[in-house]
């Protein structure tokens with residue numbers, strides 16, 4: 001089990017003559033990934049999703065808060081001692097073109113991490129060969145065809161599957177899939193999503209899925225937890241189906257209005273959400289981060305940052321939670 005609590009991350013971006021500008025990417029994010037579970041983060045571009053995925057995979061540092069992996073807080077370890085923990089969490093690179101070394105055959109690509117695994121588990125070369133074939137078959141490609149070939153000799157879909165097979169060489173407990181950086185086209189994307197769903201069921205591996213698309217959030221992690229993130233803050237969370245059928249934060253509702261059917265949502269609206277502003281521009285950080293775009297804002301929202309309040313299952317950070325449907329103004333004809 002992996003627990004993240006209060007994760008914050010601020011980037012320093014080179015600014016104008018006044019010096020570097022601080023860009024808060026994550027502002028105190030908490031979540032738990034259970035064994036075999038699915039956790040989805042959804043939000044629009046720039047909200048901090050990719051940063052979060054990289055932090056969970058141990059590829060990015062964080063400023064405060066902690067990640068606890070199977071009871072061990074990562075802050076209690078020196079960076080090199082964190083590696084064995086983070087190895088259990090594999091980020092699936094979504095750009096199959098740059099993720100594989102073009103000068104290595106697939107056999108060589110899989111051999112390196114399998115050799116490490118063989119050493120750790122006291123196995124030999126025969127096991128490595130067998131495991132490479134087994135993993136390729138698991139991701140739905142013919143080992144005999146793929147193993148001797150170079151990445152450029154394979155289709156985009158095959159390359160993406162090889163990337164997933166490589167992630168599986170270390171027997172990960174969690175796969176992190178950041179769809180927002182996906183370079184693959186729609187038809188391949190659906191195949192990869194189906195594969196991730198299948199691997200979750202067959203290997204009991206957990207999935208941390210990062211997306212800006214509610215339909216894929218539902219497809220891959222419909223039985224898991226959904227976290228809606230806005231400008232680095234979780235504004236709503238809960239069981240995916242429950243949040244989708246009963247969103248209370250106006251931002252979640254505006255995201256959901258992109259899908260045609262909303263079961264169980266009262267619809268006296270629609271109310272309109274102000275279009276996306278340039279997220280990093282001179283936003284006031286006092287008060288609710290969504291206030292400027294929110295159709296329900298009051299003076300209180302401008303002054304008070306709402307904390308995440310939970311009813312035990314579903315949580316929201318809104319001073320005026322709504323049981324109504326709102327739509328982003330971009331979607332209005």
Ligand SMILES: Nc1ncnc2c1ncn2[C@@H]1O[C@H](COP(=O)(O)OP(=O)(O)OP(=O)(O)O)[C@@H](O)[C@H]1O
Pocket residue numbers: 011012013023024025043044045046047048049050051052180181212279280
């Ligand atoms: N290496 C970096 N240096 C400076 N700022 C960064 C860096 N990486 C991300 N940021 C900033 O942090 C914020 C969050 O970025 P992040 O990539 O995590 O968002 P995202 O939700 O994944 O966006 P997208 O869906 O477009 O990938 C953005 O404002 C971004 O400009």
